[in-house]
Amino acid sequence: MFRQLTRRSAVIPQFTRSYIPGQFTGAKKANGKYTVTLIEGDGIGPEISEAVKEIYAAADVPIEWEPVDVTPLLIDGKTTLPQPAVDSVNKNLVALKGPLATPVGKGHSSMNLTLRRTFNLFANVRPCQSVQGFETPYKNVDTVLIRENTEGEYSGIEHTIVPGVVQSIKLITKPASEKVIRYAFEYAKSVNKPHVLVVHKASIMKLSDGLFVETAKEVGKEYPDVSLDYELLDNTSLKLASDPSDYKNIVMVMPNLYGDIMSDLSSGLIGGLGLTPSANMGNTVSIFEAVHGSAPDIAGKGLANPTALLLSSVMMLRHMSLNDYADKIDAAVKKTIASGPANRTGDLRGTASTQHFTAQVISNL
Numbered sequence: 001m002f003r004q005l006t007r008r009s010a011v012i013p014q015f016t017r018s019y020i021p022g023q024f025t026g027a028k029k030a031n032g033k034y035t036v037t038l039i040e041g042d043g044i045g046p047e048i049s050e051a052v053k054e055i056y057a058a059a060d061v062p063i064e065w066e067p068v069d070v071t072p073l074l075i076d077g078k079t080t081l082p083q084p085a086v087d088s089v090n091k092n093l094v095a096l097k098g099p100l101a102t103p104v105g106k107g108h109s110s111m112n113l114t115l116r117r118t119f120n121l122f123a124n125v126r127p128c129q130s131v132q133g134f135e136t137p138y139k140n141v142d143t144v145l146i147r148e149n150t151e152g153e154y155s156g157i158e159h160t161i162v163p164g165v166v167q168s169i170k171l172i173t174k175p176a177s178e179k180v181i182r183y184a185f186e187y188a189k190s191v192n193k194p195h196v197l198v199v200h201k202a203s204i205m206k207l208s209d210g211l212f213v214e215t216a217k218e219v220g221k222e223y224p225d226v227s228l229d230y231e232l233l234d235n236t237s238l239k240l241a242s243d244p245s246d247y248k249n250i251v252m253v254m255p256n257l258y259g260d261i262m263s264d265l266s267s268g269l270i271g272g273l274g275l276t277p278s279a280n281m282g283n284t285v286s287i288f289e290a291v292h293g294s295a296p297d298i299a300g301k302g303l304a305n306p307t308a309l310l311l312s313s314v315m316m317l318r319h320m321s322l323n324d325y326a327d328k329i330d331a332a333v334k335k336t337i338a339s340g341p342a343n344r345t346g347d348l349r350g351t352a353s354t355q356h357f358t359a360q361v362i363s364n365l
Helices: 014-019 045-058 083-092 111-118 174-190 208-220 233-242 256-270 307-319 323-338 354-363
Strands: 034-039 063-067 073-075 078-080 094-097 123-129 142-148 158-162 165-168 195-200 227-232 251-254 279-281 286-289
Touching: 034 083, 045 307, 045 323, 045 354, 078 111, 083 094, 094 307, 123 174, 123 256, 142 174, 142 256, 174 195, 174 208, 174 251, 195 208, 195 233, 195 256, 208 227, 227 233, 233 256, 251 256, 279 307, 286 307, 307 323, 323 354
Parallel strands: 034 063, 034 094, 094 286, 142 251, 195 227, 195 251
Antiparallel strands: 073 078, 123 142, 123 279, 158 165, 279 286
């Protein structure tokens, strides 16, 4: 299906080691617990965050939460996070984040983009796995997509040339490309999927996507035990929607905009964003988040589905080498979903409230 390359051996730079799952460098407190920054979020954020806290307490996970307020500040026309929140994340090195809404009509830029820029969260990791017992048109989906998180079309470089003509600049740099591609190789090794697929559109964007592809060729030479292939974005879209099993043992890596679109496509294969975990990885800081919206229309009604935030927290636990707790919570969540509509929330074709779903997960621990 894919074209393979031959590579030579090389020394793997050590700076990547702290990025991969199980290589968290935060300190354990004297009481044996870790402190994790909690950004509860807006809309349904506080409700699903409360569900996570209740389940963690029931599972006796050795974590103490440090809630922070991230209500944005506008300083010199630039959206900025409150300093106490920044200090908390930098101190704890790991955070769990609910959905955030960007204030409308106040000149603020995207809150999610602000977080990524503040902590240089260069890689977004989106695994998508079918939940046994929850039927979708696709069976046994098991994909991993890694998205470059800091540049591309989302660099925010755009201007009006003349009225009615706007230019938006796509920025691709070798350092940022190398960083996320190297992370993809390390991640592929860590999850036993030793096959990296670079998704691109270098057939049209010969310089920008061409640089991304050429950088992957260079980095790939350092990983002789990992296969490296390339595929055009439109081909990947068609094949992934036709038969996602072709991508089961592959880690996809791609520039920012493509990753944004393709990660949501992947989520659709398993039932939507309500089932999809996500991680944003930086040099030292990692933020795990639910990628769905804040759903203000159902906030406070007990209808929210905490699954995405729970599964994101499972990724967080594995990053922190708390694998036994991760496995226990992961199994309890999926057992609850598989048990039928009475224990699933409305977005999963069920009738359960947030509170009922949470209680069922706790009973299945």
